[in-house]
Amino acid sequence: MADDLSERVYSGPASQLRRVEALLRDAGIASRHTRPRRREGVLCVALADGARARGCIERCPKLSGTLVSAEEAAWFRCYACGATLSEGVERCASCGADVGDPHGR
Numbered sequence: 001m002a003d004d005l006s007e008r009v010y011s012g013p014a015s016q017l018r019r020v021e022a023l024l025r026d027a028g029i030a031s032r033h034t035r036p037r038r039r040e041g042v043l044c045v046a047l048a049d050g051a052r053a054r055g056c057i058e059r060c061p062k063l064s065g066t067l068v069s070a071e072e073a074a075w076f077r078c079y080a081c082g083a084t085l086s087e088g089v090e091r092c093a094s095c096g097a098d099v100g101d102p103h104g105r
């Protein structure tokens with residue numbers, strides 16, 4: 001089964017994304033990154049690899065990007081069906097749930 005690489009674990013500039021991607025590959029974790037919008041992109045792994053990937057990234061020295069916590073990553077998932085949400089959407093494209101301001105922030 002192909003894993004859905006949709007769990008955000010890291011965001012940072014393109015050069016760092018490639019570094020983290022290689023780091024995770026060495027650890028046997030598949031990842032993909034979004035094309036950096038403006039300067040920053042986001043690196044995603046399978047949900048099951050999230051904790052392990054964050055551990056690897058945390059141990060990596062001199063990374064200038066930002067580790068995305070499990071809590072923050074959950075922000076980008078539909079609470080109803082778990083689909084990945086694009087930033088700023090009000091409705092889940094997958095199941096139609098109202099996800100505007102999902103956690104009352």
Ligand SMILES: [Zn+2]
Pocket residue numbers: 078079080081082083092093094095096097
């Ligand atoms: Zn949904």
